[in-house]
Amino acid sequence: MNKTTNDEILEILKNISNLPDLSINQLLLDEGIIDSLSTIELISILEERFAINIGADDLNHFNFNTVSAISNLVNSK
Amino acid sequence: MNNILGLSHLVFTVNSDKINSLKGTLLESFYGEGNYFEFNHKEARKNLIRNHTNMLSRISLFKPLNGDLPAIEFLYSESTISRDQNSFGLILNNFDLKSEEFEKEIHFGKNYSAKILFDKKLNLTISHSTNLMQDKFGCWIIVKDFEDQKNLLLNQKSNKVISSDENIIVIRTKVLNSKFSSFTIVLIKSNSNFTENYFNDDLGLSTIGWFQKTHSEIKENNKFFKTKDFQITMFGRKFKANFLYKNVSISHELLNI
Numbered sequence: 001m002n003k004t005t006n007d008e009i010l011e012i013l014k015n016i017s018n019l020p021d022l023s024i025n026q027l028l029l030d031e032g033i034i035d036s037l038s039t040i041e042l043i044s045i046l047e048e049r050f051a052i053n054i055g056a057d058d059l060n061h062f063n064f065n066t067v068s069a070i071s072n073l074v075n076s077k
Numbered sequence: 078m079n080n081i082l083g084l085s086h087l088v089f090t091v092n093s094d095k096i097n098s099l100k101g102t103l104l105e106s107f108y109g110e111g112n113y114f115e116f117n118h119k120e121a122r123k124n125l126i127r128n129h130t131n132m133l134s135r136i137s138l139f140k141p142l143n144g145d146l147p148a149i150e151f152l153y154s155e156s157t158i159s160r161d162q163n164s165f166g167l168i169l170n171n172f173d174l175k176s177e178e179f180e181k182e183i184h185f186g187k188n189y190s191a192k193i194l195f196d197k198k199l200n201l202t203i204s205h206s207t208n209l210m211q212d213k214f215g216c217w218i219i220v221k222d223f224e225d226q227k228n229l230l231l232n233q234k235s236n237k238v239i240s241s242d243e244n245i246i247v248i249r250t251k252v253l254n255s256k257f258s259s260f261t262i263v264l265i266k267s268n269s270n271f272t273e274n275y276f277n278d279d280l281g282l283s284t285i286g287w288f289q290k291t292h293s294e295i296k297e298n299n300k301f302f303k304t305k306d307f308q309i310t311m312f313g314r315k316f317k318a319n320f321l322y323k324n325v326s327i328s329h330e331l332l333n334i
Contacts, residue, residue, distance in 0.1 A: 029255045035140070036085075036148070036254045037314050040288055043082070044334045056082050056235035060257050 005050075005071040012045050013067065029065045039064060046070070052077035081233040081289045083251040084260055085332055086138070086148040087167075087216065088284035090277065091200050096137045096151050103174050103196045103203050104167075107146055108139040114311065121304040122277070125322040130155050131278035138311070144255030146214055151199070152283065158273070159200075160281030164219040166193060166202035168261070170212065174205045185209065185265055186244060191217070200280060210239065210247050215261030218282060220326035221274070223266035225300040229321070229329065230262065233287075253288050267326075274325050284320070284328045291317065291333040301329075 006024060014022050016038045028034045034042060042064075043054050052074060063073045097111050116134040123132065135153040163183050168191070176194045184190045191207035209217055220226050223244075230236050230248050239247040244266040252260045262285075277283050301321040309316045309332070322328035 029144075032255070034255070035144075037312055039255070040082075040253060040332075040334045041314060055080065056233075056251060059082060059235075059251060059253065064257075 005074055006067055008049070009046075009067050009070050009074070012042065012049070016041055016045075024067045026067075027065050028067070028070075029061055034064070042070075046074060050074050050077070079232055079234070079289065081235055081287045081331075082334070083235045083253040083257070083288055084147050084285070085253060085288050085330075086150055086286040087282060088136075088150045088152050088286065088330070089199070089201060090152045090154045090156070090280050090283040092154065092156075092280060093151070093198070093200070095135075095153070096199070099139060099199075102198050103176060103194060103201075104139075104149075104199065107142060107169070108149065109142050111137040111139050111151075112312075113137050116307075116309065118307040121307040121319065124302065124304065125276060125320055125324060125328055126278040127158065127276040128154070128156050128278055141254055145252075145258040147252045147254065147260055147286075150284075150286075152278070154278040154280065156276075156278045156280060158275070158279045160275055160279060160283075161219070162195065162200075162202055162281075163193070164267070165282035166191070166204055166217055168204045168207055168210065168215040168217065168263075170205065170207065170210070170214070172205050172213075174203065185217070185219075189245065209245075209263045210261045212249065212259055212261045214258070215263060216282065217263040217265060218327060219265045219267045221267045221272075222323060222325040223264065225323065226326060227264055229301065230264065236262075275327075276324050277320070277322065277328050282327060284330050286330040286332060288334055289331050 099108050119132045131154045137151045139149050189209050191204035193202050193204045235251045237249045246264050248262045252258050304320040306319050317333045320328050
């Protein structure tokens with residue numbers, strides 16, 4: 001389940017960032033792969049794709065810096 | 078309680094020609110190169126501007142270099158009416174700001190003060206030392222419509238009250254930048270020296286920009302008017318947006334995700 005979510009999120013991030021070679025271990029925020037606008041776009045896509053609600057309290061560096069962390073956030077909803 | 082996700086940007090209305098770079102300004106080490114945009118949002122903006130020659134939105138947008146500040150916009154205007162120079166400003170607490178200008182100290186009531194520098198190019202007051210707040214980054218805004226502005230900010234889930242009394246409220250908000258950093262807004266009730274009403278195209282800190290979810294967007298109420306929706310395309314991304322405004326102190330721009 002978690003791997004599937006990881007894969008889906010990785011695909012979303014590849015599209016948002018225009019980086020087809022993006023790997024699952026990259027640090028999305030620290031490496032500048034996603035910026036504020038792409039994070040907003042990501043939140044919107046995640047909410048629609050996974051039918052979840054991401055609130056202000058979920059928005060922190062830890063939850064969005066890696067694919068796994070995003071996946072954990074999605075799965076926790 | 079609305080569902081604003083966090084702070085997007087601050088808008089400073091200026092008379093300047095295009096500001097392409099912040100080199101040589103007090104913000105040089107905090108922001109990167111500027112991006113210039115023009116938007117035709119006449120239908121939305123017509124009620125929140127004083128001078129119709131400012132109907133077209135011409136802005137320079139600067140993103141923070143280290144992902145720890147909100148973006149800032151300079152909105153070009155031909156207005157000759159300016160918010161008081163010391164009635165708003167950025168707070169960059171404990172940073173060593175280089176300036177040829179003389180440092181001044183201003184006071185907010187009996188208990189609060191700020192050491193300030195004025196950046197002539199940006200027409201912007203910046204404090205590097207103040208007891209208004211403890212956090213690194215923030216701003217102060219003196220407003221006539223203190224209660225309405227305060228209630229608007231208090232109605233956002235992303236905002237936390239740090240301290241408050243009848244004249245000042247200190248609110249910590251979350252910035253939707255790459256660090257999801259904190260930014261403190263110090264809202265100060267104006268005294269009788271500030272009697273003018275200010276529009277979006279009057280000079281100074283004119284707008285606070287927020288990201289919000291479309292499905293929980295703030296409705297117009299008896300305190301603030303809401304403009305028609307308009308579309309913004311920036312860096313390949315489209316947002317539906319609108320303004321909450323009163324034409325008294327500052328307006329709020331809501332970017333819908």
